[in-house]
Structure formats: structure tokens, C-alpha cells
Amino acid sequence: MIEQYDSELSMPSSRLFSCLLIIVGLLPFSFNLSYATSLEDTIPNNIIMYHRFGETKYPSTNITEEQLDSHLNFLIEQNYHFIQAGDLLDPNQLNKKTITVTIDDAYLSFYEVGLPIFEKYQVPVTLFLNTENVGGFNYMSWDQLRDALNRGVEIQNHSHTHSSFATLDDETIISEIETSQSLILANLNITPNLFAFPFGESSDAAQKIIETYFDAAFGQHSGAFSMNYRYYIPRYPLNENYGSIDRLRDISKSLPFQSAQLQPSNPTLNPPSTRFVLDIEEGVNGVNCFISDFQGSIEKQMTVLENKLLIELSRMPVSGRLRFNCTKVDNGIFWYGHQYFLN
Ligand SMILES: [Zn+2]
Numbered sequence: 001m002i003e004q005y006d007s008e009l010s011m012p013s014s015r016l017f018s019c020l021l022i023i024v025g026l027l028p029f030s031f032n033l034s035y036a037t038s039l040e041d042t043i044p045n046n047i048i049m050y051h052r053f054g055e056t057k058y059p060s061t062n063i064t065e066e067q068l069d070s071h072l073n074f075l076i077e078q079n080y081h082f083i084q085a086g087d088l089l090d091p092n093q094l095n096k097k098t099i100t101v102t103i104d105d106a107y108l109s110f111y112e113v114g115l116p117i118f119e120k121y122q123v124p125v126t127l128f129l130n131t132e133n134v135g136g137f138n139y140m141s142w143d144q145l146r147d148a149l150n151r152g153v154e155i156q157n158h159s160h161t162h163s164s165f166a167t168l169d170d171e172t173i174i175s176e177i178e179t180s181q182s183l184i185l186a187n188l189n190i191t192p193n194l195f196a197f198p199f200g201e202s203s204d205a206a207q208k209i210i211e212t213y214f215d216a217a218f219g220q221h222s223g224a225f226s227m228n229y230r231y232y233i234p235r236y237p238l239n240e241n242y243g244s245i246d247r248l249r250d251i252s253k254s255l256p257f258q259s260a261q262l263q264p265s266n267p268t269l270n271p272p273s274t275r276f277v278l279d280i281e282e283g284v285n286g287v288n289c290f291i292s293d294f295q296g297s298i299e300k301q302m303t304v305l306e307n308k309l310l311i312e313l314s315r316m317p318v319s320g321r322l323r324f325n326c327t328k329v330d331n332g333i334f335w336y337g338h339q340y341f342l343n
Contacts, residue, residue, distance in 0.1 A: 223337030226256035
């Protein structure tokens with residue numbers, strides 16, 4: 001059973017829905033499907049993320065105005081619907097193909113450069129806000145955040161000090177959340193129900209605390225959206241270096257596996273390891289994985305063992321972020337991603 005390996009996939013009922021979907025899909029009549037949750041995994045509902053706009057000094061977190069224009073033009077041409085992060089909790093919003101645009105850190109360049117472009121295309125966005133920097137050099141002020149909120153930007157929580165949650169103790173995590181939630185309430189009169197981990201770095205312990213304050217949480221590792229990873233939902237980063245239309249075409253139409261889970265599942269990997277097991281409900285045949293850390297891509301050996309993929313790295317990953325991107329092209333691009341943090 002997958003469940004015994006798996007702390008993140010705790011929703012066996014979703015699997016029941018998936019089975020129902022397969023049965024319904026085999027019937028010769030088309031139904032008016034009111035149980036839209038079952039459609040989630042067959043229609044792409046992906047999330048993209050940006051940080052800075054028109055700040056070409058920072059190509060790994062920036063997007064140029066021309067690139068953003070081309071992204072939005074492409075997505076509109078392809079008939080994507082744009083929904084905000086909060087809408088992802090509503091299965092009725094997911095029965096058509098959607099893109100959710102998220103922006104982290106509330107840099108001034110979002111307000112001055114990005115937001116007017118999103119408004120030009122009438123694309124609603126979600127901003128993940130770390131509160132300590134508000135009003136600081138090159139960051140938005142509370143006045144600007146209030147204005148953005150009034151203009152329809154959804155504002156959610158991205159911690160207070162923007163520290164990595166992978167290594168903070170419980171008490172500090174609670175203080176990060178409570179400080180930022182109360183500042184947001186005091187200044188914007190809203191209470192965020194979603195959280196994005198700073199640097200996308202997380203741990204099982206951090207996720208347990210986040211679950212008590214928020215309805216879902218996001219990383220910043222690539223991967224197709226699925227509610228199977230409710231407290232570590234992937235988002236595709238787009239920046240100057242990784243911002244081509246070809247990449248956007250692939251990620252926008254990518255689909256999640258019914259369930260996929262890498263072991264160990266704890267996103268903070270301690271001790272470091274070179275052995276991982278990927279378990280995919282619909283099987284691992286044809287799946288390929290790209291694995292990288294701060295030193296670049298890591299060679300690996302992959303062996304199928306009892307319908308699971310045993311992945312052995314050719315070297316020990318270095319400290320920092322270790323990313324897995326496992327994909328299968330089969331009538332669509334199925335994409336599972338996971339990010340570890342190593343001390
Ligand atoms: Zn951030």
C-alpha cells in the first residue's frame with residue numbers, strides 16, 4: 001500500500017474518485033459531471049511563479065516585460081482560464097484548464113512593472129507576502145499593498161523574515177506565522193489561508209505546524225498541480241533563464257500522476273542520501289528523472305524493483321536544495337517534482 005510509505009498523500013478518498021472517473025470515462029454517454037474533483041487529474045491546472053519584473057540585474061529571479069507579455073499572450077491564445085491560488089481549493093474551479101499566476105516577495109517591481117501588465121491582460125494574480133521587508137528598499141509599502149488588494153490582487157502569507165523553514169525550530173515557526181498573520185490583518189484587514197515556504201524549503205515538522213494555520217501550502221519546485229501534495233504544492237518558476245515559450249507550453253499542459261511519491265518523503269533530508277525510491281500508482285515504466293543540486297545535474301542509475309523505481313545517485317548531493325523532476329510523455333506530459341533541503 002502506498003499509504004504506509006506516505007505522509008503527504010493522506011487522501012485515500014481521492015483515489016476512489018479517480019477510480020470512479022475511469023469507470024465513468026469508459027461509459028459511452030457523456031454525463032454532466034457534478035463531482036468535478038474527479039476531473040482534477042485529467043485537466044491541467046498548473047501554477048507558475050515569478051519574483052521580479054524588468055530587473056535584468058537578477059536573471060534567475062527576474063522576468064523581462066517582453067517575456068511576460070509573450071507568456072500572457074501565449075496562455076490567452078491557448079484558452080487558459082486564470083484563477084487565483086485560493087480558487088485551487090474549490091474543485092469546481094478545476095474542471096477547465098487553468099493557470100494560477102503567483103508572485104513571491106512583493107518587490108516594488110511587481111507593483112510598478114508587473115501589475116500593470118497583468119491588468120492589461122486582465123490576469124488575476126496571487127502575491128505571497130513576507131512582512132518584515134514591507135516598506136524596505138525595493139519592496140512594496142503597506143499603502144501599495146492595500147492598493148494592489150483593492151485592484152484584485154490576492155495576498156497570501158510568505159512568512160515574516162523569509163527564513164528557510166527547513167531548519168527553524170517549532171517555536172520560531174509559530175512566531176513567524178503569528179507575526180506575519182497579525183501584521184497582515186492589522187494593515188490589510190485580511191487573514192491569509194495559504195502559505196508559500198520561503199525558498200520553497202520545508203520539512204515534515206514545519207508542514208505539521210503550517211497545517212494548523214493554513215488550508216494549503218506551496219513550494220517552489222516544478223511539478224504538475226495536484227491536491228495530493230496539499231502542504232507542499234509545486235509551482236513552476238519562470239525567469240529570464242527558464243522563461244521560453246517552449247518551456248511554458250510544456251509546463252502549462254503538464255498533468256500529475258494519479259499519485260507519485262518519492263521516498264524518503266521528508267523534504268528536509270537528514271542524513272544526506274544517494275538512494276531514493278519513486279512510487280507511482282500507474283507504474284514507473286517510461287518515467288525519467290532529472291536530478292540536480294547547486295553543483296548541477298547528478299548522474300544516476302535507475303532500476304525497476306517491485307513496480308517502483310530505485311534511483312541511486314552517482315555522488316552525494318551537496319548542501320542546499322536537491323531537486324527531482326520525474327516526467328513521462330504519454331498522451332501528455334506527466335510531471336512529478338520534489339525538493340529536498342540538505343543542511
Ligand atoms: Zn520568497
